């Protein structure tokens with residue numbers, strides 16, 4: 001089965017490969033529009049971005065399965081939380097969705113996002129490193145390396161692949 005991942009970010013591609021293992025799956029990366037802002041500011045907007053990317057990836061890549069992984073933030077009474085969502089699109093079905101781990105961002109970082117900056121460049125400036133978003137990610141920095149961005153997205157990908165497989169097995173049983 002062809003699996004099109006709607007991003008060229010290596011952490012996202014690695015995560016997809018970790019969830020779809022075996023000769024059955026041919027996984028490849030393709031640019032796909034999220035159709036939402038570069039810095040989604042709510043769960044709802046982040047989910048929408050993931051779903052749009054999943055559908056666009058499947059169409060553009062002419063794949064049976066499209067994957068969209070999207071990072072965002074959500075304002076809560078406990079601070080601005082990092083949020084991450086994934087979507088898996090298969091033709092003729094409502095996309096499957098799954099959420100990732102969430103932690104609050106430090107006030108200094110949160111303030112800049114609320115003022116309109118994107119997390120990627122803010123993180124690079126905050127830790128004086130380049131391309132944090134393609135490496136450990138904000139989640140890796142603020143968990144002292146315990147969970148990096150690729151591991152977090154791997155968890156999301158397993159939640160997606162698992163839901164897809166469960167649904168496929170149910171459908172098979174119904175046919176018997």
Ligand SMILES: O=P(O)(O)OP(=O)(O)OP(=O)(O)OC[C@H]1O[C@@H](n2cnc3c(O)ncnc32)[C@H](O)[C@@H]1O
Pocket residue numbers: 006007008009012038039040069070071072118119120121123132133134136137138139140149
């Ligand atoms: O190439 P794409 O797939 O777009 O990968 P991306 O790293 O830009 O990832 P998203 O668009 O899903 O993330 C939305 C925004 O949040 C930033 N971001 C999200 N999670 C991050 C993290 O863990 N560390 C650093 N930046 C992050 C990212 O740079 C974007 O500005």
Ligand SMILES: [Mg+2]
Pocket residue numbers: 038
């Ligand atoms: Mg992006």
